[in-house]
Amino acid sequence: MLLKGKVxxxxxxxxxxxxxxxxxxxxxxxxxxxxxRSQSLSAEKLQAVLAESGFEVSFYKGSVYDEVFVAxxxxxxxxxxxxxxxxxxxxxxxxxxxxxxxxxxxxxxVFETNFEGAYICTRxxxxxxxxxxxxxxxxxxxxxxxxxxxxxxxxxxxxxxxIGLTRLLSRKYSQKGIYFNAIAPGLIETDMIDHLPxxxxxxxxxxxxxxxxxxAEEVAGAVLFLSSSLSDYCNNTILTIxxxxxx
Ligand SMILES: NC(=O)c1ccc[n+]([C@@H]2O[C@H](COP(=O)([O-])OP(=O)(O)OC[C@H]3O[C@@H](n4cnc5c(N)ncnc54)[C@H](OP(=O)(O)O)[C@@H]3O)[C@@H](O)[C@H]2O)c1
Numbered sequence: 001m002l003l004k005g006k007v008x009x010x011x012x013x014x015x016x017x018x019x020x021x022x023x024x025x026x027x028x029x030x031x032x033x034x035x036x037r038s039q040s041l042s043a044e045k046l047q048a049v050l051a052e053s054g055f056e057v058s059f060y061k062g063s064v065y066d067e068v069f070v071a072x073x074x075x076x077x078x079x080x081x082x083x084x085x086x087x088x089x090x091x092x093x094x095x096x097x098x099x100x101x102x103x104x105x106x107x108x109x110v111f112e113t114n115f116e117g118a119y120i121c122t123r124x125x126x127x128x129x130x131x132x133x134x135x136x137x138x139x140x141x142x143x144x145x146x147x148x149x150x151x152x153x154x155x156x157x158x159x160x161x162x163i164g165l166t167r168l169l170s171r172k173y174s175q176k177g178i179y180f181n182a183i184a185p186g187l188i189e190t191d192m193i194d195h196l197p198x199x200x201x202x203x204x205x206x207x208x209x210x211x212x213x214x215x216a217e218e219v220a221g222a223v224l225f226l227s228s229s230l231s232d233y234c235n236n237t238i239l240t241i242x243x244x245x246x247x
Contacts, residue, residue, distance in 0.1 A: 001029035002228040007081045008032050009074075011064050011121060012091035014039040016190025017140065019046055020216035021088055021223045026055035028224060030086065033077055034059045035121075037091070064091045064117030074124040083132060086227045087125045089118035089162070090140040094192065096151045107154045114158035119165060126178070135178035138226045139166050140219075143186045143242045159184075163238060170236035179235050181226045186242025188214040209244030 008025050012018040013034025019042075022032050036043050036059060043059040050057045060076075062069035077084060093113045095106035118139055129135030144152045145159025163182060170180035187193060187204045193213070196204075205211055222241050225231050 002224065002230065003086070004029035006030045006085040006227075007077065007083050008086035008088065008227065009035065009077065009084060009121070009125065010088040010090055011035040011117065012140075013059060014042040014046070015090070016192065016216045017185070017188065017219050018090050020220040021090060022046065022050070022057060024217070024220035024224050025086070025088075025227065026050055026053075026057060028228070030227075031056040031081065033057070033073075035064060035073065035091070036061060037063055063113070064089075064121055065112040067120055070120050070124050074128070078128055084125050084128045085132075085134060085136065087121060087135070087137045088140065088223055088227075089121055089137070091117050092140065092142075092159075092192075094152065094155050096155060097153065098151050099153045102153055110154040111158050111161075114155070115161045115165075118162050122165070122169065126173075129178045130173075130176055133177040135173075136227050137166075137169070137178065137180045138223055139180070139182040140223075141166075141182045141184050141238070143184045143240060143245050146184055146238065146240070147245070147247070166238070167236055174235050179226075179231075181231070181234055181237045181239065183219060183222050183226065184238055184240045184242065185219050186214055186240070186245050188216055188219055188241075190216055207246050208242065209246065212243060214241060214243055 008030045010021050014036040025032050060073045095110050139162050141159040141162050144156045148156050166180045166182045
């Protein structure tokens with residue numbers, strides 16, 4: 001088991017990617033804490049399924065950009081386990097519009113969850129990783145944050161900001177045993193892409209080498225890689241999981 005004894009926090013735990021990541025880390029022996037914003041029923045169901053398989057997992061409901069909630073949650077995790085080895089900043093939302101049509105609130109909401117959430121969770125976890133001189137932080141960004149995608153103005157900018165954070169923190173903390181890497185998924189089959197009209201979906205699929213959408217498990221595999229000793233020489237990496245996006 002690649003993660004035996006490790007303690008991992010996964011944000012966005014009730015979403016398509018979050019659930020797959022939690023399954024994957026549990027199966028490799030990690031004790032996992034999931035953070036989600038609203039879907040309590042989904043969290044309860046996931047906990048029941050995982051507990052039945054003998055996995056140790058708990059969930060906390062709150063927002064990743066709520067500083068008090070995040071600090072309290074991290075304190076509870078430290079009280080229980082006295083360590084945090086892995087942080088997966090996965091919570092994310094979209095509110096797509098071209099810049100002239102973008103409502104300020106939508107701009108702010110997306111930045112609060114996608115960027116400030118990652119920054120606040122990292123800030124609260126970092127001192128505990130520094131104490132043990134070990135940590136793996138994996139930021140889930142998006143191919144949109146690298147290449148830019150039509151109408152995803154706030155989303156692309158927020159994910160681009162997380163790339164900057166990943167690069168800066170990896171430079172600062174790699175010598176202390178804390179590695180920062182990011183994963184940039186392309187189009188992955190989850191609730192997040194439910195609203196996409198068929199023609200847009202087909203357009204994106206056609207712009208990949210593999211001519212299909214990705215599966216959440218395929219992203220979860222990359223998270224496992226970057227969480228474990230398999231990636232001990234990976235630092236400041238932006239790993240694209242996008243079926244070979246051509247544009
Ligand atoms: N699916 C894709 O095609 C795709 C592609 C590239 C990148 N990504 C990125 O992958 C990540 C996961 O996406 P997904 O497809 O799994 O999305 P999803 O199914 O829509 O799930 C989003 C998750 O984030 C949680 N969340 C949203 N705002 C939050 C907040 N303020 N605080 C705490 N949790 C919050 C949601 O919680 P509740 O539902 O409980 O409110 C849910 O668990 C996101 O960062 C997304 O940008 C996805």
